[in-house]
Amino acid sequence: MAVPAAVPARISLVTLGVADLDRSAAFFAALGWHRSSASNEQIVWFKTADSALGLFPYDHLAADVELPVAAHRSGRGFGGITLAINVDTADDVAPALAAAEAAGGRILKPATRADWGGVSGYFADVDGYPWEVAWNPYFPFAPDGHLQLPD
Amino acid sequence: MAVPAAVPARISLVTLGVADLDRSAAFFAALGWHRSSASNEQIVWFKTADSALGLFPYDHLAADVELPVAAHRSGRGFGGITLAINVDTADDVAPALAAAEAAGGRILKPATRADWGGVSGYFADVDGYPWEVAWNPYFPFAPDGHLQLPD
Numbered sequence: 001m002a003v004p005a006a007v008p009a010r011i012s013l014v015t016l017g018v019a020d021l022d023r024s025a026a027f028f029a030a031l032g033w034h035r036s037s038a039s040n041e042q043i044v045w046f047k048t049a050d051s052a053l054g055l056f057p058y059d060h061l062a063a064d065v066e067l068p069v070a071a072h073r074s075g076r077g078f079g080g081i082t083l084a085i086n087v088d089t090a091d092d093v094a095p096a097l098a099a100a101e102a103a104g105g106r107i108l109k110p111a112t113r114a115d116w117g118g119v120s121g122y123f124a125d126v127d128g129y130p131w132e133v134a135w136n137p138y139f140p141f142a143p144d145g146h147l148q149l150p151d
Numbered sequence: 152m153a154v155p156a157a158v159p160a161r162i163s164l165v166t167l168g169v170a171d172l173d174r175s176a177a178f179f180a181a182l183g184w185h186r187s188s189a190s191n192e193q194i195v196w197f198k199t200a201d202s203a204l205g206l207f208p209y210d211h212l213a214a215d216v217e218l219p220v221a222a223h224r225s226g227r228g229f230g231g232i233t234l235a236i237n238v239d240t241a242d243d244v245a246p247a248l249a250a251a252e253a254a255g256g257r258i259l260k261p262a263t264r265a266d267w268g269g270v271s272g273y274f275a276d277v278d279g280y281p282w283e284v285a286w287n288p289y290f291p292f293a294p295d296g297h298l299q300l301p302d
Contacts (some may be wrong), residue, residue: 006250009184010236011201012298033160036300049160051201052300067229078218079230086163099157147163149187149203
């Protein structure tokens with residue numbers, strides 16, 4: 001048996017620090033995402049085809065990481081991380097952005113033909129985190145929707 | 152066949168805006184992570200058991216999202232998103248943190264028994280993004296290391 005790597009190549013969870021747990025959970029539920037039974041009143045988990053999504057109050061998450069709460073969260077500019085939902089066809093991008101907006105999100109960038117050969121747009125979720133919706137013809141999916149990056 | 156959801160439950164990609172693409176790519180390579188052949192001089196991709204990891208220059212990523220560059224990136228406090236690498240046993244947490252430090256990361260929080268029943272610590276990667284290393288006995292893995300959240 002191979003010796004496991006000390007730091008296995010995994011992103012098991014992506015956790016967003018949120019202002020109002022119920023409001024944020026309602027947003028992802030409105031997208032039709034499946035809330036895991038592991039959720040409780042302090043943290044909410046959604047299943048995805050890739051990393052699991054966690055929602056946790058921002059201040060609690062900052063305390064867990066032992067990092068200071070940012071002085072000016074709103075309007076602080078781009079936080080440096082994007083999450084992408086890749087879709088199956090170019091024509092799926094705009095409807096996904098519209099559905100995210102209908103659920104309470106905000107479109108940051110409409111569906112746009114990208115110079116790398118795909119179609120991409122962005123919405124902000126109810127906490128302002130940027131989600132890309134992209135069609136990328138070079139990145140195929142496994143049958144379960146899990147993205148399969150080329151080797 | 153079921154009609155696909157407008158916003159499929161996927162986190163296909165997690166992309167980090169980085170200060171120096173070569174430096175950041177070297178960090179994840181030093182962890183033993185597999186760099187995808189889809190990488191080029193402008194963007195680097197690493198395969199994981201869950202969402203794929205992208206590295207892209209921060210300013211370019213901000214421009215792609217059409218969000219302003221944050222005025223004070225360093226010392227701005229917690230950006231609101233954590234990424235977690237779950238490991239197989241409680242005893243795997245501390246060595247993973249040590250390995251991340253040896254690769255050029257910085258330990259934010261040592262391996263700590265958590266009140267939710269697991270063991271958790273955090274390191275910052277070379278761009279300061281917080282990664283949790285956690286053992287969670289309630290969240291099992293698929294054979295490929297993909298986290299399987301309870302239904």
